[in-house]
Amino acid sequence: MSKPFQLGVVINPYAGIGGAMALKGSDGEAIRQQALAAGATKLANDKMARALTKLASFNNLSVLTASGEMGEHCCAALGLDYQIIYTSQSAETTPEDTENAVRELVNQGVDLILFAGGDGTARNVCSIVEDKVPVLGVPAGVKIHSGVYAVTPSAAGDVVAKMLTGELVSVRQAEVRDIDESAFRQGKVRAQHYGEMQVPDELTYVQSVKMGGREDESMVINEIAEYISEIIAEDDEHLYVMGSGSTVAEVMARMGLANTLLGVDVVKNGEVIAADVTASQLLELVSHSPARLVITAIGGQGHVFGRGNQQLSPDVLRAIGRDNIWIAATKQKLQQLDGRPLRSDSGDESLDSELAGIIAVITGYDDRVYYPLQ
Incomplete structure (x- = not known):
């Protein structure tokens, strides 16, 4: 019997929480609390669910994930075969929780890390993964300038499904970029390159890095x-x-x-x-x-x-x-x-x-x- 495909799943539950509140991002505790106080809704788990729904029928899939809202709740709701490899000690998860979960997934030797977040989350993932494991982002943040994200949450699921059926075997290097949110709120876009990660090479489903005008x-x-x-x-x-x-x-x-x-x-x-x-x-x-x-x-x-x-x-x-x-x-x-x-x-x-x-x-x-x- 062949080894099941090991998929690492990590969700930043607070990704994108400042978007509907016109806060131009979600980075930082102050922005998070401001968004929550204004009645913002956490949507990252819903977006990851749209990706993972595409995989529910596969019996050659094993999911490794983090506790609670970082993956456990989503996987349980979909009835996926999953194992918790990291447990957050905080009531509200932090960027360090993302990094710790990703570090453990790398140590476990997963075949692909599927993460939900924005450019800040991509930076956290990149700081640990580098080029050790292929990754794919489920877009859930306000800012999505990086090239490591699928074009939609459902498209992320389609990419993984192709990998499970052997249709995708190659990967490419994609940029991780993020902007200065303080400048962003003043109408200035200052994007910075933070590294590269490997992503499945399926351009119909994976977005390009945002381009400037000419x-x-x-x-x-x-x-x-x-x-x-x-x-x-x-x-x-x-x-x-x-x-x-x-x-x-x-x-x-x-x-x-x-x-x-x-x-x-x-x-x-x-x-x-x-x-x-x-x-x-x-x-x-x-x-x-x-x-x-x-x-x-x-x-x-x-x-x-x-x-x-x-x-x-x-x-x-x-x-x-x-x-x-x-x-x-x-x-x-x-x-x-x-x-x-x-x-x-x-x-x-x-x-x-x-x-x-x-x-x-x-x-x-x-x-x-x-x-x-x-």
């Missing part, structure tokens, strides 16, 4: 901004929910409006009526007025929802409606996806299914292309 795209971005700003200026019916990113920021600049580069603002009748809103604030606004959402995709990854814009919650997106979602991106940005679809990782799989399909993307002045969204 100067030769600036003219096209100006055209997109001019086109959208003209429509907004003539519309006195809709609220305009302005997502994060430089393309949307250019639209706001064209209208002479202050912009939260890494947050979400709401515009009505040519004025900002709410700045840097939380998910609950935004839902209150769009529930009482017709609204349109202006958003762009992350260069190199193609994510539209679920990366740094958790204020756009499933309830908010449903209230706005698919027909009122305006995606703006240059054709060059779409070409960089190399045929991969735009991605929705809203946290609600049924909503992601509803949003999926061919969608119009504004790529210039009164210029659109139709592109798949999954």
Whole structure:
């Protein structure tokens, strides 16, 4: 009888907890407590469950994990064959717990470590793993700049399933990157390289490292901004929910409006009526007025929802409606996806299914292309 595939599972239960609260991250005890006090919900276990559900039918799988919310509860709920190899001594888990659990998984010689978190968690994992064991991240954080994450939680499960059936045998080196959250909250992105780890080489399911803009795209971005700003200026019916990113920021600049580069603002009748809103604030606004959402995709990854814009919650997106979602991106940005679809990782799989399909993307002045969204 062949040895079962040993999968290490580690969850950072607090990953992404600051996202819906517009806190621009979840690193640090102070931010965690602020998010919890504001009523934030822990979602990392739910996201890991979406990945592990894909593996429930395999009988050649053995899971090694940590206690409680770090993996035990999720595995037990799914009826997986699991063994606890690390027990946290803290009521609230810490980055040190992540590192200790990963260290024990490495010592146990697991075939792959599947972890749920954000870029801070990826840094913790990388500090222990280096290139000793292949890893794959389940995206659960506010910031996902690293290339070690699957494009969605379900996609992470698909990758592991392929490994269990022998379809994936190669790995590649992928970067771990993280940003300065203090600067991030001031609208500045300062990404730093922290190392590399091995990930399963399946680019349909594993995201690229986030890419910056290029100067030769600036003219096209100006055209997109001019086109959208003209429509907004003539519309006195809709609220305009302005997502994060430089393309949307250019639209706001064209209208002479202050912009939260890494947050979400709401515009009505040519004025900002709410700045840097939380998910609950935004839902209150769009529930009482017709609204349109202006958003762009992350260069190199193609994510539209679920990366740094958790204020756009499933309830908010449903209230706005698919027909009122305006995606703006240059054709060059779409070409960089190399045929991969735009991605929705809203946290609600049924909503992601509803949003999926061919969608119009504004790529210039009164210029659109139709592109798949999954």
